[in-house]
Amino acid sequence: MAEILGHNYIGGARSAAGQDTQTSFDACTGEALPYRFSQATAAEVDAAAQAAAAAYGQFRSLPASRRAEFLEAIADEIDALDEDFVALVCRETALPAGRIQAERGRTSGQMRLFAKVLRRGDFYGARIDGALPERQPLPRPDVRQYNIGVGPVAVFGASNFPLAFSTAGGDTAAALAAGCPVVFKAHSGHMATAECVADAIIRAAEKTAMPAGVFNMIFGNGVGADLVKHPLIQAVGFTGSLKGGRALCDMAAARPQPIPVFAEMSSINPVLLLPTALQQRGSKIASELSASVVLGCGQFCTNPGLVIGLRSAEFSAFLQEFSAQMAAQPAQTMLNAGTLDSYRRGVDRLLAHPGIEHLAGARQTAGKAQPQLFQADVSLLLNGDELLQEEVFGPTTLVVEVTDKTELLAALQGLHGQLTATLIAEREDLAPFADVLALLEQKVGRVLFNGYPTGVEVCDAMVHGGPYPATSDSRGTSVGSLAINRFLRPVCYQNCPDQLLPQALQNANPLGIARLVDGETTRDPLAG
Amino acid sequence: MAEILGHNYIGGARSAAGQDTQTSFDACTGEALPYRFSQATAAEVDAAAQAAAAAYGQFRSLPASRRAEFLEAIADEIDALDEDFVALVCRETALPAGRIQAERGRTSGQMRLFAKVLRRGDFYGARIDGALPERQPLPRPDVRQYNIGVGPVAVFGASNFPLAFSTAGGDTAAALAAGCPVVFKAHSGHMATAECVADAIIRAAEKTAMPAGVFNMIFGNGVGADLVKHPLIQAVGFTGSLKGGRALCDMAAARPQPIPVFAEMSSINPVLLLPTALQQRGSKIASELSASVVLGCGQFCTNPGLVIGLRSAEFSAFLQEFSAQMAAQPAQTMLNAGTLDSYRRGVDRLLAHPGIEHLAGARQTAGKAQPQLFQADVSLLLNGDELLQEEVFGPTTLVVEVTDKTELLAALQGLHGQLTATLIAEREDLAPFADVLALLEQKVGRVLFNGYPTGVEVCDAMVHGGPYPATSDSRGTSVGSLAINRFLRPVCYQNCPDQLLPQALQNANPLGIARLVDGETTRDPLAG
Structure with a gap:
């Protein structure tokens, strides 16, 4: 395990510009652990958002298979986090080692599920309505639709799942899968854990040649508000309390450009x-x-x-x-x-x-x-x-x-x-x-x-969501592959020359994905 | 053409409880038309939302084919609106008759497109992950997901499309298709038009035996705010100015339970x-x-x-x-x-x-x-x-x-x-x-x-949406069949006995729809 530096992660580099630090604690004894984490300054929060925005153009345009390779590389790096790492997580959270080992597998499993979704291609939501030049009274243009990532996403780590709902957790996985660079706000309850996982993500990003700002992480108290208010951030993922989630929703709604917040908050089940x-x-x-x-x-x-x-x-x-x-x-x-x-x-x-x-x-x-x-x-x-x-x-x-x-x-x-x-x-x-x-x-x-709700299967059909206050937007889920939809938006092309279309929409269907063509789902190519 | 009464539409009946009235004007001459519209009282707004909520349970549970029949009946009624009606719309809006005739066809066409979507069944987003009882370390439960309507929807009529973006316009069609009863706020610019179209919807609802509160309409200044704040309203559709749309977004975000607003607002194209x-x-x-x-x-x-x-x-x-x-x-x-x-x-x-x-x-x-x-x-x-x-x-x-x-x-x-x-x-x-x-x-x-943006084809692949301030939520479209997604949310069932599942998720696939089963799209039934 590498040394814990406690620096922020900005555009692939480390940054510790501020004077203030945060301390991580042993959850059982309450004693301070020997790590100090540099509280991100306003300039660092801005730099992290800028780095994510700078990466967006390239990252979103990569073939989905390249993003799948990145997610799989993250999965491998997470699986390789060793027993020293598990011991560290246990110290920061007081969770038993067995639970952390299982959560490690769940976290890499999530990454691999999204890689599968990227290769499957249904997330594109590809739809094609062909031109009808003879239609009366007006010809119908050729219209083609697919989904793109909304832009840089802010993700907040949860206290209760230091791995599966945190640095490389479901929200991060869904955002990266969607083609959205992430700025992650580490939870104060497990900052050393967050650093180890961020290192794993950065190693994976380097191995798969991702743009530098694809993943960024900041530490500190109150930095989340600056992040949510940052004009370059386009969506927010959060798991935590009703009070905390609602505060983020209110901030996001009050921005000059309001953005969606997917907060999973409070449920009595x-x-x-x-x-x-x-x-x-x-x-x-x-x-x-x-x-x-x-x-x-x-x-x-x-x-x-x-x-x-x-x-x-x-x-x-x-x-x-x-x-x-x-x-x-x-x-x-x-x-x-x-x-x-x-x-x-x-x-x-x-x-x-x-x-x-x-x-x-x-x-x-x-x-x-x-x-x-x-x-x-x-x-x-x-x-x-x-x-x-x-x-x-x-x-x-x-x-x-x-x-x-x-x-x-x-x-x-x-x-x-x-x-x-x-x-x-x-x-x-x-x-x-x-x-x-x-x-x-x-x-x-x-x-x-005839089951109990305390196990949330990571699969295509899972919905970990629900009406307010369970979440801030019942149309999303934060577990399972449908979670990617939160960070996608549709775009359409009208009468676009074939060679300029994204591959998902080209006549030849080079990705071989299922598409809704003139109201019928098919993988067939179109006559060019 | 029936007499214009100027009453609000609540739960299938007419209501004019208040003292205040609104007047409709001839758009060319500015002279008052001989119709008075009863400004909805706070109690009437409440009653309209209650009526929609009362209808929701039954309406959302109808087979999609029944909702398709309702939309087709609305389409037929709209097509049957005669030249007296066209003349009335022209008087209220100063738009030429040819434009109104075309818009009438577009409006009934939208209804028929959503009927097709309902019969096609892809809006269900059906996903099934079968049980894996032998999986180690834990068995996988059977998990099945589909989409349901979010609940009663408030729709605001637009000034510039008295038919296609108004009473029976795209937002109303999408909400009804999703299984969401509608409370429609008529635009002050064409209230007599709105009444004729509401009558057409009510006739269709009666012919197809829909629940009484499936469509409601209120008139008046400022009643929209009461509607958006009403606790039973679960989503909002709006087409209009940035100022108006943003005001609704802010109201919706400030509710005890925030709700999504799909406002199509300002674009310089x-x-x-x-x-x-x-x-x-x-x-x-x-x-x-x-x-x-x-x-x-x-x-x-x-x-x-x-x-x-x-x-x-x-x-x-x-x-x-x-x-x-x-x-x-x-x-x-x-x-x-x-x-x-x-x-x-x-x-x-x-x-x-x-x-x-x-x-x-x-x-x-x-x-x-x-x-x-x-x-x-x-x-x-x-x-x-x-x-x-x-x-x-x-x-x-x-x-x-x-x-x-x-x-x-x-x-x-x-x-x-x-x-x-x-x-x-x-x-x-x-x-x-x-x-x-x-x-x-x-x-x-x-x-x-090589086209001009002033024609928006109604089809599966259209996106009439975009980042703020074009709309309040870039993940939606207000034209085309994808518009239904704004008013749907996913729900999943875990280990549910087959006979209790919604038809879309039953083993036998009685609807014959495409479903994502264990990661593969298929129409095949499952072994029961």
């Missing part, structure tokens, strides 16, 4: 326990659900924060068992002191609420997060109590009992937008609760059956 | 005249270009407002001829008094600018718009003078001469986002100016060759 499922396997559900709530110390965007069941003897029995399971969960170290502090305050707000009962969980002590279980009266959901809709980031969840399906539908109607909703159901439950499914679909990005 | 083309057909270009500038009294979003050429004897000759052509263009009646007033002020600003020379055009008199031609020093473009970038809505254009290609590239670099850019070029011009094309692509939604 309701889990519905249907009657037959509870009857047949209530005790198994209690243990699976408690494992999902405390997985990774509850530090997942898809952590199940709301469990809803229908009043019945089985639900009461489940509740008892679930309480016992939650009470038995050990305390865990959180990502950092700030996260633990937020968790403690979130738990305190629930404890202080008169309509909410504390069912299980040890008193919060210093240093670690104690798993907690609460029960709220359904009236809080029906009356739109905001506290119930607030994500408490950590190993806690809240149970609500409804009297019947009518009340269930009313309670769900009041829910804000979510990343996920889960139905724990047996075959017999499905028909009577079909209208619940239709309603859930309007509220979420992903509906799960 | 640069036309580049390349040397060989000028040599070979300068005089033809001068007459074609002047015809494009004054087409429809210059009241097109794609009106060519900036003409750029390289210094040469041919360009000087072209300029002389173009000046003569522009001087010979007759005055025309504008859409309404407000538009004429804006035009007059825009022309006055150009006249008053010390860096801008007036080349041709009669002094502006009352009542009609006089076509005008100006020439600006290239330094204004190079130094980012804002006046040059401002759209003057009407029959005026501005010429800029550059000394060479280097200066041309620098001038283009400073241009704001545009709907279109046009290259007037011969084969010999293409190679030397290839880098100009690459730059233009970054600035616009559509690049044209």
Whole structure:
């Protein structure tokens, strides 16, 4: 592992122009690690955006196969990050080595998925409407459309996934795949990790001869605001808190030229326990659900924060068992002191609420997060109590009992937008609760059956998104190959000579991609 | 033609709860027409949004073929609007009957195009990643994704296309196709027209048994703000001024739940005249270009407002001829008094600018718009003078001469986002100016060759969009079938029993649509 320098990454070079530094900490002990990170100056933020903009023209025009090679080279470099690196990430985040090893594989896997998308070519969205010179009253021109990258993208690293949603994470992968150079704002919680991953990206960029500013990284407090406001930045990817995400959205909307922000923010991920499922396997559900709530110390965007069941003897029995399971969960170290502090305050707000009962969980002590279980009266959901809709980031969840399906539908109607909703159901439950499914679909990005939301498969069909406040724009996803669409925009050519067209639109179809030609999808070349 | 009642349209019924009324005017004479339109009250705006939201659940869940029938029924009703109707539109807009007849056909054609898209099924964006139960270390779940409508959409009518960008225009068609009920805000410039078209939509909705709130319409000053702020509205479509569009964007971004606004606003549509083309057909270009500038009294979003050429004897000759052509263009009646007033002020600003020379055009008199031609020093473009970038809505254009290609590239670099850019070029011009094309692509939604931007073909491949301020979101188009994507969002199902899946995602592929299955596009059914 190379020495940690703590410099910003601008246009392929290192830069440490400012006087201020940031420190990285051991997440378990709280002690300062021996690294200092140079807070980017306003001039460095500007230089990073300029470098990205300078790279854009060349990078976006590369054949998609060249960008695929770059992503694959990044994947190889990430896979090659060794056990010293894993140990460093563990120190900065208090996450166990197994989780970091798995996340390393997930991160390189994401890069390879986008490389596949680039080679497949459907991201081009190629459409051709041929000329109709004889049409009356006016001839139809030849019109051809494809997608190009929107321009330089600002990406913010997330605290909870130091690899998969960070420096070389899903947003970076999607932006680079789209042909958009990236300026990455490293998360203060794992800056040494970020540096190692940035080095891996830079090595890959050099090996595959990418333009120098294709990837840039800045450190520092508050530099994100300058970045989002920079006129050359054309879109933003963010994973984090509602407060932080909304602040970026507001900044982006207030720019002279507003830009889109794809912020993945806050979700309580309701889990519905249907009657037959509870009857047949209530005790198994209690243990699976408690494992999902405390997985990774509850530090997942898809952590199940709301469990809803229908009043019945089985639900009461489940509740008892679930309480016992939650009470038995050990305390865990959180990502950092700030996260633990937020968790403690979130738990305190629930404890202080008169309509909410504390069912299980040890008193919060210093240093670690104690798993907690609460029960709220359904009236809080029906009356739109905001506290119930607030994500408490950590190993806690809240149970609500409804009297019947009518009340269930009313309670769900009041829910804000979510990343996920889960139905724990047996075959017999499905028909009577079909209208619940239709309603859930309007509220979420992903509906799960008999699983738990805390695993987000990286694939073509995944949607890790959903209506506000789960994300700032429900039309995007931040996991899976569709994520590339956030950073693409369509452009069309009218009566363009064939040799000047991008390859994706040329008559001969040299890329061999599927195209919508006069309303039919085909890979056939056109008569020239 | 039915009597014009002037009531708002809410949930399939008429409503005139308020005391205030709006008047429609004869665009040529300025005299009041004998119709009064009831200004929607706050309660009526709320009721319209509620009606749309109530219809959403049923409407979005209809088979796409049923929504296609609805759009086709609207198309038939619009085609059936008779010559009395055409005369009424002409009175309200001062547009000639031939133009209105053509626009009627364009409007019904748009509806039929979206019906085709619904039957084709690619709008579903269906993706399936099958389960891999044996995968190590964890099995892969079955994940299936498709698109659903975002919810009720607010659409604002445009002044310049009383049919094609208005009540049953492209935004309404795209939203309805996506499964989103519409609340339409009628433009004050053609309210009687809007009523006739709304009646046509309601007749079609009744004939095809659509839910009552599928289409709603409100009249009035300032009611648009209430509509955009309404919590049930999930997206906005708008065509109009930069000021108006930006105001809606700001409102939408400031909501507790921000929503996307697709505003098509301001574009000066640069036309580049390349040397060989000028040599070979300068005089033809001068007459074609002047015809494009004054087409429809210059009241097109794609009106060519900036003409750029390289210094040469041919360009000087072209300029002389173009000046003569522009001087010979007759005055025309504008859409309404407000538009004429804006035009007059825009022309006055150009006249008053010390860096801008007036080349041709009669002094502006009352009542009609006089076509005008100006020439600006290239330094204004190079130094980012804002006046040059401002759209003057009407029959005026501005010429800029550059000394060479280097200066041309620098001038283009400073241009704001545009709907279109046009290259007037011969084969010999293409190679030397290839880098100009690459730059233009970054600035616009559509690049044209040897045509004029004032015709926007309605087809699959059209992009009527572009970077800000041409639109508020360059990832959309407001003309062509891709426009439906603005009002769709992806949802995915994980391990969902086949019978509960939407038809688009079921194993048997009952809709017979193309789907991305495990990374390959296919229409084949899956083993169940």
